Amino acid sequence: MIGRTAALRRPLLVAAALSFVLPAAAGAQGFPVAGKPVTLIGGFPNGSGTDIYSRKLAEPLARALGVPVVVDNRVGAGGNIAMDHVAKAAPDGHTILMGTSAMLAINPALYPRMPIDTMRDLAPVLALADVPNALTVAPERRPQFTDCRAVIAAAKAQPGRLTYASTGNGTSTHLAGAQFAAAAGLDLVHVPYRGGPFAMTALLGGEVDIFLHQTPALVGPYRQGQVRLLGVTSRTRLAAFPDVPTMAEACDLPGFETTTWYLLAVPAATPAAIVERLAAEVRKVIDEPSFVAWVKEQGLTPMTGGPVEARALLAADLPKWAEVVRRSGARVD
Template sequence: MLRRTALRLAALAALALPAPAGAQEAPWPSRPITIMGGFPNGSGVDIYARKLAEPLSRALGVPVVVDNRTGAGGNIASEYVARARPDGTTFLLATAGTHAINATLYSSLPFDPLRDVTHIALLGDVPNVLLVSPQHSPGIGACPALIAAARARPGAVNYASTGNGASTHLAAVQFALAAGIEVMHIPYRGQPPAMLSLLGGETTFFWNQSGPSIGPVRQGQVKALAVSTRQRLAALPEVPTAEEACGLPGFESTTWYGLLAPPRLPAEIQQRMAREVARIIAEPDFVAWLTENQGITPPADPGPEAFRAVHQRDIARWAETVRRSGARVD
């Protein structure tokens, strides 16, 4: 009996000893990192994630890959990251849609948009661009013509969005309320099919995010009637604001992109990742890409605390717009 007790105590003592140096966990990062996205390839989120991944991989010394898991307005990817191990291998390129708008849009979510995350970095303000097809809507060459067409046939003019309650939907709701028009909403699953609906003449207009809009505008595939910011975009300087083009004083509809991690991420990983991301997005070449190629305004303060404050404020800010839209997902 005494021998068994002595052996048991010896075993417990051995467990309490520090592990040999070779067995200790390697410093972060030591494994590939995945940036999850909730929207299809070619979407604004996907474009930004892939642009960020390359310099981030060089800075951290490990591969950084992008994995898009689409569906449910970005909730599938958001839930995956909310439940992932907080080991610094999984991050989420989130949006105001996934983590502010969806808080009111969905009657219930399998995660808490504010509590089940670790804030890493605010990545920029994202505007929308009012698009029409010059081929299928040749008579709508400017915003007043679109408003007039909608007033002439209430409910007959339709518009595309990237999903029910998405920022592209709510921008159109804000536009319709400000212009006093009644239009029909046709949601699609992501940006590419929504854009195809506009190009194919299935829909009349589309308040699309700036990033995936700029290429088709410059190529003449679509015509931009207005931007949703109070100042013109450096990427599309010839396109007027909604106030200028549509006669809607003070009209503005922008969202944000941000980098999140699972809850309970160790502070040292959060701080290192936040520093690297902030440095990358402040580099002149990256700023030029954001403003001139994507129409995105870099954040004044990308830090985790500033990001959390913006996030918390926007949950309340978007709640009223969602309620006025009548959009609801059960």
């Protein structure tokens, strides 16, 4: 009798399983729509780290999907404008956020009024890369800053006089500067700019003393001799800058480390099958040896995993960055 009951249940269980699988599969059948572009929405200006990565990703992803992939940077409010646009877009896989931990994990603690809830309104697709910063100076403007110890000595000699640029209030470059100041016991003056290119222009023009910028945007200026890198905020030295010590080494700050990440996300209502398809196609692209080599040349570290791991990363970093923001006192009204 028991065997007969199990036998009767088996077709029902198979049918029940198919009822979940088939809608998911159907959700991906119409993606991508032929001829309809996939748009990578960034939150920072042309020439920023996310812009550089997006443009590198766009061409091979377009070949993989068989539709154009375009980059559209919607700048403003620390990336909130871009996130809001994606969260409210059609959940069809054709609008993807090129997100950062600054946008997704830091902004919720920084802005008292967020346009979206990053965990509720967006579906993480894939974590792309771990992103360090580098302590950067313009040698022509600040020739005395030959190493990190010289910066620390100057800041301690004149408290409240040394300035550091950032890409905006509460961004990862701001918080990296605040974390450096706190770790070294310095009184530094924060000068926010509207994105990396503007902050870099200020550094090269002598308007500010130092800049803890993200490494992808520093590769060109570093190779051209426009900037001097005094330390990287990663745990170990980077392949892109093998002669540049870590901040822990260069600044006598044992254990100092602060990095962020890039992460793709889509509207929360996007069918799971489309999310998985996007994750699989992007993973194929970024796991190619030539792409991995390029990522490392940018001073980035490739990340692994899929949608589940990306969501777990975001969930874990929200409270972590909330504490960093609280300690820094950063706030955007």
